[in-house]
Structure formats: structure tokens, C-alpha cells
Amino acid sequence: MSGADDALLRLATLHGFEPQWQDFRGRHHHVGLDTLRLLLRAQGVDAHDPEAALGAALDEAARAPLPPRLTGTAGQHLHVALPIDCPPDQPIAWRIETDSGVVQDGLAQPVCDPRPVLVLMLPDEPGEARLMLGGALQGEAALTIAPRRCFQGPLESRRCWGLGVQIYGLRKDGDGGLGHYGALADAARAAARRGADALALSPVHALFAADAGHFSPYAPSSRTRLNGWLVDPGGMPEVAKTAALAAQLGIADALADAEAAPLVEYGAALPLRLRLLRALHAQFAAAHLHPPSAMGAEFLRFRQDGGTRLEDHAHFEALHAHHLRADPYAWDWRNWPAPMRDPRSTEVATFAAAHAEEVAFHVFLQWLATRQLTAAQRAARDSGMGIGLIADLAVGTQAGGSRAWSRTAALLEGVSIGAPPDQLNLLGQNWGLTTFAPTRLAAQGYAPFLDDLATAMSFAGGVRIDHVMGLARIWCVPDGARATEGAYLRFPVGDMMRLLAAESHKRQAVVVGEDLGTLPDGFRDLLVSTGLLGLRVLFFERENDGAFAPSWRYDSRAVATSTTHDMPTLAGWWRGADIGLRAGLGLLPEGQDEAAEGAARQRERDALWQRLHEEGGAEGDAPAGPEPRLGAAVARFLGRTPSVLAMLPIEDAILSEPQVNLPGTTDAHPNWRRRLPAPVPALLEAEPAVAILGALDAARREGGG
Incomplete structure (x- = not known):
């Protein structure tokens, strides 16, 4: 190896990139030198002359204040x-x-x-x-x-349980085919009546108001702003009611048609929702801003307190809509005219002044979202929940979104994050998102990370951190490269964990980390020592012989759950619906066919029923289909585990089969579009939810195994 190549490897290591990695089979791989050059460029490092760059970097580090x-x-x-x-x-x-x-x-x-x-x-x-x-x-x-550990709250003294919901899929009369924050309070009260201490939510990060096609809650425009799509237009009855707004706009029939759809049809539902919200904003401004009423003064204080970061997001939303109307290919701000790529340019200021009402509308959405989420948390706690809402912090951010446009978030440029090949995806994963550049993040005093945490915890009693190993390292792929052509990027995990613990105590929020997949050595031990709850999924908790692990083997400092949004529901898994679905889309593991997968699933069903017979109160032969006794036995088993928090997706409480999200697909599966069959209160007051949640609540109160 030449001196230049050796310097490049040392330079990459100095900036956090690992020149080698180990795959799930234990094989070691070397990262290509060209890949390292591209990744260093993403950190703002010029590796044209690696020896000179290394010398300068070492000298700067040695003399840094x-x-x-x-x-x-x-x-x-x-x-x-x-x-x-x-x-x-x-x-x-x-x-x-x-x-x-x-x-x-x-x-x-x-x-x-x-x-x-x-x-x-x-x-x-x-x-x-x-x-x-x-x-x-x-x-x-x-x-x-x-503090030494994250905030624990009620988990210090008792074992709790909660329900998980996808907000966009919630139903409420007059919702126009798209769930909203107004339905959360009803859902929280209904879950609390069944004994739940928590209601976990899909992410509420800001997406793109001008583009109904980008609706994945895990691909946000900004993690420091909230999703204005999900604001309840009827959430300000003192200003206007939804029915009156709909009649005024002549869209009542269109709203009814969208509401009757079995899936969320974003192309229809989102424009209708925004029309209602724009009309609400106009009436609010006329009635409460000239001159300001008490409510108007509250809005103005919110805008003033939000400062530049709030205005940046509102400016971006207005600019994004403007450019998309002129050019459908101008979705990414990096393709806009040069002056509009700079949030501090005179041209952006001029545009914002000329479109002041549109900018104010997007500030209004942020205000309403904050109000409605805060009200939902208050309803949850007032109903007796020990934790209340658990927010979800996505692992990354869209490089074409408002946070990247603001140039304040220390984000990597020219790379996407993802995952290396594993047993479920031999080609690796590229999520099309970016994340923090560690050196720039530290240079900003970790302010962007703290902003993300503060937003997620500001309205909730807990936060789930998606792909939590990203606080230690994350897989980075240069733009245009295959997912296998990446490298791990290390983060200052000690600093990140300490900041997380400090913020959780400041906000009185418990912290859950999605710790599935390939983890760094010792990472789960670090989570435990930091008081951050890992995730233990029923389908994954197995013995060496394939048997399902007994309840007592579950970690006490973790969350026990039946499934996740990226996996089959309990009913779908039991019926094997996911096997046919993946087979039809060519997503089965290499060397497997539908028949072999089906035979393996039958063995797994038998093994699960055996465990449920021993510990979940299951009786008789295994049911042919996902009957309520299956759901109750699984809930009872999870309730018996020593895990301080047991979570059940609402899909498993009602034995719904369709999968929320199928990784590896976009249009081939209706990801992030499933609607619940009825409002949550009605679902939880009927079978099978009464029996299933009753079994879970009773097992939690009994003291477990």
C-alpha cells in the first residue's frame, strides 16, 4: 500500500469512517478507496492529497481549543x-x-x-x-x-403496557379520509380505559405540504418541525367547524368520498385537508389577529419564539410549492435557482415578503400541530396514563427537505444512509435519507441533535428512537453507489447518550431504542447502562433450537412487543399472508420458495402455540386462523414478561391482517396507507380487542413470570 493510500485510510478513520466492516456471516470486508474519498467529501474533507489533508487534520486536532x-x-x-x-x-x-x-x-x-x-x-x-x-x-x-440514566418515570416502580397507532390511519367522523391529531385524544382515552399507560405514535415530523406523493412518516423534510397534514381542521371550533368550512368551500361530497375509501388516498385527501386548513387560517386571521385577541396573541408569541428556524421552514414550504407548480422536477431545492438555495439571500427574503400570507399559513400549521399534540398528551395523562404519548424519532432526513435547505443542521451531503447486507436483505438497504456529519455536529455543540430531541419530547411522555444504533454508527452510501458499496460512520456515542439522558430528564420522557439488526459490540449493554429501553419482538426471541423463548428470558429493561410496523401483523403472520405477498414480489430470501417458507411457518406456528400453551393460557389445538384466543394468548404471554413496558400494535389488538409497511417496496404494496376499520374507541369497546387487551392488562397486574 502506498503512503497516499495509507494516509487516506487514516484520514477516513480520523473522520469517523471505518475502512473495514464485518457482515452478518462474520466475513470481513475492506471499503474501497474511491468510496472513502466520496464519503470524506460528504464530511467536507478534500482528500485529493490525502497525506497533506491528514497532516493538516492531525495538526488541527492537536491544537484545537x-x-x-x-x-x-x-x-x-x-x-x-x-x-x-x-x-x-x-x-x-x-x-x-x-x-x-x-x-x-x-x-x-x-x-x-x-x-x-x-x-x-x-x-x-x-x-x-x-x-x-x-x-x-x-x-x-x-x-x-x-444523569446516569434516562428518565424512567412510572417504569421505576411498575410494569406498564401500551398500544401503538399510525396517526394517518385513525378514523373520526368528518376526517376526510386522513387521520389527524384530533383523533389522538379519543384514542388515548379509550386505551386508558382498558388500562394502558402509553400510546405510541407513528412519526409526526414535517413532510412536504406541496407533494402528496411523499407520505412516508420515516422520510421527513424536517425532524424539528411537525406534520401540518395531520392537523385537525375541526380543532378550533371557536373559529370554525369542519362542516361549515366544507360547505363554504363546496367540498362536502368530496370529503365524504375520501372518507369512504378503504385506504388513505393522499392525492385526494391531502388537498382537501389543506383547503379546509387554509380557510380556517383565513377566518382565524380575520377574527383574531386584527387586532390580536388572546388567542391571536398566543399565535404571535409562538411565531416570535420560533425565530429563524420556524420561519425557515415556512419559507421552504412556500418556496417548495412555488417551484413545483412551475416545474414538477424541481422537487429538490438543490435544483432551484442559486439564490433560492440560500435561506439568507435577498431573493428569499423578497419572496417571503411577497408571499407573506402563505408563509403565515405554514407557521399557523405548526402552531396548531403543537397545540393539538399537547392537548392529546394532556388528555392521555388526565385519563390516567402514566406515560401518555410516545413520539417516534426517524433515523434520518430527506436531503431535499427544509432542514437541509436551512443549512443549520450539520447534515452530510452527497450520501444516503441505510444498512449493509443481512440475512433478510442480501443487497443491503439504501433509505434515501441523510443524517448528521459528526464532526460538524460537534462543532455546533450538538445543537441540531438537541433540537430534534426537544421537538420529539415537547408534547410526549416518551420517545422511540428509530434505528438507535445510529447514535453509535450508521451505514453510509455515496450517492449513485450500490447499498453494498458503503462504510460505517462512527458517532461520539458517549456524548450522544449523555445528551439523550439529560434531555429525557429535562422533558420527563422515557426513551425507547429500536435496537434490531446488526449492532456494534457491547451496544445493548450501553443501552442498559444508560436506561434506554431496547426492543424485544416476539417473532425474533428464539432459543438455539428454534423454540420461542420463555417469558422469563425477556430483558426487564426493554420493551416486549408482538411485532413492528416493518413486519407482518400477528394475524398476517399466523395465516402466512406475508409469505405469498413477498413471493409475488420476489422478496423471499435467496434460495427459498413459497412452499419451503410455508412449511417453515407451520413449524413456527406449532412452536409458538407450544410456548403459548405453556405460558399464555392457550388451550386445545392451535387454531387454523388468527382467532381471538390466539391474540389473547400472545397478549397474556407478553404481559407475563419481566419487560418494564409491553406494547401491542392496535392491528394485533383487533387481529387485522394487512401489513403496515413492507420494506423493499414502494408502489407494489400500500405502505403507510392502511386505515383502521373504525374509530379507536369503537374498536377497543368491541371484540376481539376487549378480550386481548383484557388479557394483557391482567397479566401486567398479576406480576408476570
């Missing part, structure tokens, strides 16, 4: 890296001032290991602070003193 933010754990040592030219024999004056008024200071001698390091003992009380260095080495940094 304090970073904008340091993190440590309360009552433990903080290790502060110092510039390489720091005088080794000269004590350094230091001072820590916490926001609560605690002050610690003193002199400390640097320790060379081999770079000079200052070792300080942190205060016992978690919180935000400032670290100041004096004497020969002047410096100051924000300091997050984190």
Missing part, C-alpha cells in the same frame, strides 16, 4: 483534551458554574496520555453548566452534566 460543548456524568470524572502545546508542568485554573448556582473551581495538573488531558470531578447534580479555564490556557465551553 475547547469544543463548544462537553458532556459528562454527574459525580464522575470529566476528561478534557487540551492542545498538544499546553505547558505540561503548569497547573491550569478551572471553574465550573452550573445553572442552578453550584460553583466548583481549583487548579489541576494536566496528565499526558499521550496528549495533555485535564481530569476534573463533576458536581453530583445533573444540569447545564459552563466550564472555564484560566491562566496560560484560556477557554470556555458549555457543559452538560448528565
Whole structure:
């Protein structure tokens, strides 16, 4: 290997990219040098002359002052890296001032290991602070003193259970064929009446109001803004009711037709929803802004407090709609005229002034979304839920969305995140999303990450972090490359976990991490030590001989669940509907056919029924179809596990067969379009939900296995 190649590998490692990786079979792979060059470019690193770039990077790292933010754990040592030219024999004056008024200071001698390091003992009380260095080495940094574990709330003292729902699929009279936040309060109250402590939601991140075709909740425009699609137009009855707005606009029949559709037809439902919301905004502005009423003053304060970041999103939405009307291929802001790609340009400011009403409308949507989600959480807690809503934080962001356009989020450019090949997908996965550039994220004091967490936790009692291993490392693929032609990118996982723990206590929110797939060594141990709940899925929890694991084997510091949105429902799995579906689409594992998969599923059904017979109260022979006694036995089994939280998707509470999302498909399967057959309160007051949730609630209260 040449000196230049060796320098390139060291440069990649310095910037977080791992030049080697191990696949699910245990085989080691080397990342191509061209791939590493492209990935470094995505971090803003010019690797044309890798030896010079490496020398400059090492020199910069050695002489770097304090970073904008340091993190440590309360009552433990903080290790502060110092510039390489720091005088080794000269004590350094230091001072820590916490926001609560605690002050610690003193002199400390640097320790060379081999770079000079200052070792300080942190205060016992978690919180935000400032670290100041004096004497020969002047410096100051924000300091997050984190608690040892994430907030646990009711999970400290009892085992809870919850229900999961997809918001877009909720039904409520007059919804126009698309679920909304107004149905959440009803759903939360209904679940609470059955004994639930939590209601887990699909992501509510902002999507694209001008494009009904991009509706995956896991492919957001911004994770710091909310989805205005899902606002309930009838959520401000003091301004206008939905029926009156529909009559005024002449769209009552169209709304009824959309509401009658078995699936969410976004192309019809979204424009109707936005017409209602625009009419609501016009009436609100006329009645409450000129002059401002108490409600109008609340809106104006929200807009002022939102500052530049809120205005950026509203500007983007207006610009996105404008460019799409002129050119259907202008979906990505990187294809807009150069001045419009810069959120701080004079041209953008001029556009925003000329389209002030449209910009205000998108601010209005954010205000209403915040109000309605907050009201749903209040309804959940007032109904007796210990946790309430559990929000969902998607793993990445659309590079063509508002967060990337704002240029404030330290995002990678020119790469997509995904997953390397595994036993379920031998070609790997490319999700078409981007994520943070770790070095730039640290340079911004982790502010974009904290913004994401604050938004997700602001209206909820918990948050689920999708693909939580992305806090430690994530698979990155250069644009235009195959999913196999990527590399892992490491993140400062210690800092990320400490910030997560600190934010969870600040917001009083429990944290769940989707820890499925190929995990870094020791990662689950890190989750446990941080108080972050992993995920244990019934179908995956097996013994070496294929038997389903007994209830007592489930982790206590995890969430036990029957399935996930990317897997078959319980009813669909039992009937084998997913096998025929995947076979028809060519998605079966390599070397397998439908008959072999069907025979294997029969063995799995027998094994599950055996376990349910032993621990789930199942009696008699296994049912031919997904009968209520199957659902009740699964719920009872999950309830018996020591896991502090058991979750059941509503599809499994009503034994619905269709799968929410089928990975590897777009138009071939109606992903993210399934509607519930009735409003949640009606579903939970009827069979089979009464029996299934009753079994789950009783098992939770009995104390488990």
C-alpha cells in the first residue's frame, strides 16, 4: 500500500469512517478507496492529497481549543483534551458554574496520555453548566452534566403496557379520509380505559405540504418541525367547524368520498385537508389577529419564539410549492435557482415578503400541530396514563427537505444512509435519507441533535428512537453507489447518550431504542447502562433450537412487543399472508420458495402455540386462523414478561391482517396507507380487542413470570 493510500485510510478513520466492516456471516470486508474519498467529501474533507489533508487534520486536532460543548456524568470524572502545546508542568485554573448556582473551581495538573488531558470531578447534580479555564490556557465551553440514566418515570416502580397507532390511519367522523391529531385524544382515552399507560405514535415530523406523493412518516423534510397534514381542521371550533368550512368551500361530497375509501388516498385527501386548513387560517386571521385577541396573541408569541428556524421552514414550504407548480422536477431545492438555495439571500427574503400570507399559513400549521399534540398528551395523562404519548424519532432526513435547505443542521451531503447486507436483505438497504456529519455536529455543540430531541419530547411522555444504533454508527452510501458499496460512520456515542439522558430528564420522557439488526459490540449493554429501553419482538426471541423463548428470558429493561410496523401483523403472520405477498414480489430470501417458507411457518406456528400453551393460557389445538384466543394468548404471554413496558400494535389488538409497511417496496404494496376499520374507541369497546387487551392488562397486574 502506498503512503497516499495509507494516509487516506487514516484520514477516513480520523473522520469517523471505518475502512473495514464485518457482515452478518462474520466475513470481513475492506471499503474501497474511491468510496472513502466520496464519503470524506460528504464530511467536507478534500482528500485529493490525502497525506497533506491528514497532516493538516492531525495538526488541527492537536491544537484545537475547547469544543463548544462537553458532556459528562454527574459525580464522575470529566476528561478534557487540551492542545498538544499546553505547558505540561503548569497547573491550569478551572471553574465550573452550573445553572442552578453550584460553583466548583481549583487548579489541576494536566496528565499526558499521550496528549495533555485535564481530569476534573463533576458536581453530583445533573444540569447545564459552563466550564472555564484560566491562566496560560484560556477557554470556555458549555457543559452538560448528565444523569446516569434516562428518565424512567412510572417504569421505576411498575410494569406498564401500551398500544401503538399510525396517526394517518385513525378514523373520526368528518376526517376526510386522513387521520389527524384530533383523533389522538379519543384514542388515548379509550386505551386508558382498558388500562394502558402509553400510546405510541407513528412519526409526526414535517413532510412536504406541496407533494402528496411523499407520505412516508420515516422520510421527513424536517425532524424539528411537525406534520401540518395531520392537523385537525375541526380543532378550533371557536373559529370554525369542519362542516361549515366544507360547505363554504363546496367540498362536502368530496370529503365524504375520501372518507369512504378503504385506504388513505393522499392525492385526494391531502388537498382537501389543506383547503379546509387554509380557510380556517383565513377566518382565524380575520377574527383574531386584527387586532390580536388572546388567542391571536398566543399565535404571535409562538411565531416570535420560533425565530429563524420556524420561519425557515415556512419559507421552504412556500418556496417548495412555488417551484413545483412551475416545474414538477424541481422537487429538490438543490435544483432551484442559486439564490433560492440560500435561506439568507435577498431573493428569499423578497419572496417571503411577497408571499407573506402563505408563509403565515405554514407557521399557523405548526402552531396548531403543537397545540393539538399537547392537548392529546394532556388528555392521555388526565385519563390516567402514566406515560401518555410516545413520539417516534426517524433515523434520518430527506436531503431535499427544509432542514437541509436551512443549512443549520450539520447534515452530510452527497450520501444516503441505510444498512449493509443481512440475512433478510442480501443487497443491503439504501433509505434515501441523510443524517448528521459528526464532526460538524460537534462543532455546533450538538445543537441540531438537541433540537430534534426537544421537538420529539415537547408534547410526549416518551420517545422511540428509530434505528438507535445510529447514535453509535450508521451505514453510509455515496450517492449513485450500490447499498453494498458503503462504510460505517462512527458517532461520539458517549456524548450522544449523555445528551439523550439529560434531555429525557429535562422533558420527563422515557426513551425507547429500536435496537434490531446488526449492532456494534457491547451496544445493548450501553443501552442498559444508560436506561434506554431496547426492543424485544416476539417473532425474533428464539432459543438455539428454534423454540420461542420463555417469558422469563425477556430483558426487564426493554420493551416486549408482538411485532413492528416493518413486519407482518400477528394475524398476517399466523395465516402466512406475508409469505405469498413477498413471493409475488420476489422478496423471499435467496434460495427459498413459497412452499419451503410455508412449511417453515407451520413449524413456527406449532412452536409458538407450544410456548403459548405453556405460558399464555392457550388451550386445545392451535387454531387454523388468527382467532381471538390466539391474540389473547400472545397478549397474556407478553404481559407475563419481566419487560418494564409491553406494547401491542392496535392491528394485533383487533387481529387485522394487512401489513403496515413492507420494506423493499414502494408502489407494489400500500405502505403507510392502511386505515383502521373504525374509530379507536369503537374498536377497543368491541371484540376481539376487549378480550386481548383484557388479557394483557391482567397479566401486567398479576406480576408476570
